[in-house]
Amino acid sequence: MTLNLLLLMAMVATNILSLYHLTSTTLQSPKSPKQPQVPDQLLHQLHTIRATINHLTRLHPNTPTLTTKSPKPTIPPDLSLYSHLSPIPSSCHNHPDLLYKYMSYTPFSLCPSDPDTAESLILRGCHPLPRRRCFTKTPHKTIQTLPVNNPFPSLSSIPETMILWDRYNCKSFNCLNRQNPNLGFDFERESSRHVIYKTELDLPVSQLMQIAKAAKSVIRLGVDIGGGTGSFAAAMRRFNVTVVTTTMNVVAPYNEAVAVRGLVPLHVPLQQRLPVFDGVLDLVRCGHAVNRWIPVTVLEFLLFDVDRVLRGGGYLWLDHFFSKGVDLEKVFAPLIGKLGYKKVKWATANKTDAGGVKNGEVYLTALLQKPVSR
Template sequence: MGFTFSTMTLNLLLLIAMVATNILSLYHLSTTLQSPKSSPKPLPQIPDELLRQLHTIRATINHLTRLQDTNPNPNTKSSIPSDLLLYSHLSPIASSCHNHPDLLHKYMTYTPFSLCPSDSELAESLILRGCHPLPRRRCFSPTPKKQTPSSSFPHNPFPSSLPDSSVIWDRYSCKSFDCLNRQNPNLGFQPSRETSKFTTYTSDLDLPVQQLLQIAKSAKSVLRLGLDVGGGTGSFAAAMKLRNVTVVTTTMNVVAPYSEAVALRGLVPLHVPLQQRLPIFDGVVDIVRCGRAVNRWIPATMLEFLLFDVDRVLRGGGYLWLDHFFSKGVDLEKVYAPLIGKLGYKKVKWATGNKTDAGGVKNGELYLTVLLQKPLSR
C-alpha cells in the first residue's frame, strides 16, 4: 500500500511539473510576441546531413504507419502471408545515389515498357560512385542486332577468338575484340594467349594453379568453389574450370566489355565494384584471388573492408591469394603488411619483387604475391 501511495505521489508531482512547465512556456511565448523587435535574427541553416537523417526518420515513420494500418489489431494476425509482405517490398536504392541526383535522374528518365536507353556507361558511373544497387526499371534490355547463336559459342574457355556480334559496342571506341587486342594484347581479349598465364613459373611472384592445388592437397583441403576479385576477362576462372573448380569473376566494363568476354568463355561474371559487399553467403568459398585491380590505388580503409569481407565469405581453412599486389616499398612495410596481418591468417607464401615498368621505377613500387590460409576455427 505504501509503495502504491509513493508511486501515485511521484506521478502527481511529475504531472504538476509538466503543467507548470507548459504554463511558463506559454507565458514566455506571449511575452516574446508582444515585445517589439528591431530586426529578427536569421534562422540558422540546417546541415544537409541532418536534413537527410530527418527524411530517413520521416520515411521510417510513414513505413511503420502503413504497416500498422494493415494490421490495426495487434492481437489479430494479418491475412497476408508474412513472406509475401517481406518479398513484395521494393528494394531501396543505395544512399550514395542521393549524392548524384543529376546522374540518377538521367538514368531513371526512360520510356516504361519499351527498350531501355543505351546507358550502360551511365549505370556504371553510378555504380563506381557507390550508387549500388541501382533502382529497378521497367524497360527491356537491348540485345545485339546480329547476335551469334548460342550453339556457336565456344566450349573451350581458351578459344582462339571471341564473337564480336554478341557485344553491343556503342559505348566503346573499339568495335571489335581484334581492335582491343591491337591496342593492348595483354588485356586478355585473346584467350588463346592466356593459356600459360596461370600455368608457368617465371619468378617467385608466380603461383601456377598446379602448385596451388598441390598446396591445398598437402593441407588435406579441397578447392571446389572460388572467387576472382577484379579478374579481368576471367583467365583464372578458365584455368580452374579445366581442373573442375568453379570460380566466378568480379569485373567492371570501365573501358572495354570485360563482362561479356567472361561470359563468352562460358564463365560467370559478377558486375560489382570493389567497394560493394560481396554478393556471396558467409563461409562458403574455398579460395579468393585478388587480381591486379586490387592495388595501392585503393584507399587503405576500403581495402581493409574488402579484406574483411573476403574473410566473411571464406570457409575455415580456405585460401586468400593476393596476386601481384603493388605498392610503394615504404608503404608495404608500414601500411599493407600490418593491414594483411590483421587477418591472423597462416602465411603459406610471401614473395616480393621490383615493379620494373616506368611507373614502378619512378614511384619505387614493389609487387607482392601472398597466399594465406584462414584458420580452421576461431
C-alpha cells in the same frame, strides 16, 4: 549555444518547481509522516519539460542529458566514410543528376544504351534499382553458335556480333588486342597465364592445387576479384573448380568476354560487399585491380569481407599486389596481418616498369590460409 542555454533553463525550471512543491508541502504539514502527494499540474509540467529535453537530445545525440555525464560516442570516421561506398543505395542522394539521367527513359520501349551512366553510379557507391519498365537492347543478328566447354576459344570462333560495341572505339576483340595485348582479350594467348612459373611472384594453378592437397584442404568454389576477362576462372575450370569473376566494363566489354568463355561474370565494383553468403568459399583471388590505388579504408573492408565469405581453412591469394615499398612495410603488411592468416607464400620483388622505378614500387604475391577455427 542556444540549445545548451535552453537545456539549462529547462533544468533550472525543473529544480525550481520541485523545490517550490517540497517547501510548500513541508510548511503546510511539517509533522506529517505520510508521503506528500505531487499535484497533477506539477506532474504535467515536469512531463512536458522532460519530453522537450528528450526531443532535443534525439535531434542532437551528442548533447548531454540530465542523466548522462558524458556525451554519447560518435560514429568512427572510417565507418562514416565507408557508408558512402556500401552496397545499398545510401550514396544515391549525393548524385541526383546522374540518378535522374539513369532513370529518365520511355516506359515500355528500349532502355537507353548508357551503361556508362550505370557504372558511374555504381563506382560512386550508388546501386540503383534496375529499370523495371523498359527492354534491354540486344544485337540485331541472331547468335548461331558459341564455344562450348572451351574457356580459351580462338577469336575466329567467337561471334562478335553478340556484343554491343556502340560505346567503344574498338568494334572487335582484334582491335582491342592491337591497342593493348595485355587487356586479356586474346584468349588463346591467355591460356598460358596461371600455368607457367617464371619468377618467385608466380603461383601456377597446378602448384596451388598441390599446396591445398598437401594441407588436406579442398578447393571447389572461388571468387576472382577484379578478374578482367576471366582467365583465372578459365584456368581453374581445368581442375573442375568453379570460379566466378567480378569485373567492370570501364573501358572494354569485360563482362561479355567472360560470358563468351562460358564463365560467370559479376558486375560489381571493388568496394561492394561480395554477393556471397558467409563461409562458403574455398578460395578468393585478388588480381591486378587490387593495388595501392585503393583507399586504405576501402581495402580494409574488402579484406574483412573476404574473410567473411571464406570458410575455415580457405585461401586468400593476393596476386601481384603492388605498392610503394615503404607503404608495404608500414601500411599494407600490417593491414593484411590483422586477418591473422597463415602465410603459405609471401614473395616480394621490385616493380621494374617506368612507373615502378620512379615511385619505388614493389610487387607482393601472398597466399594466406584462414584459420580452421576461431
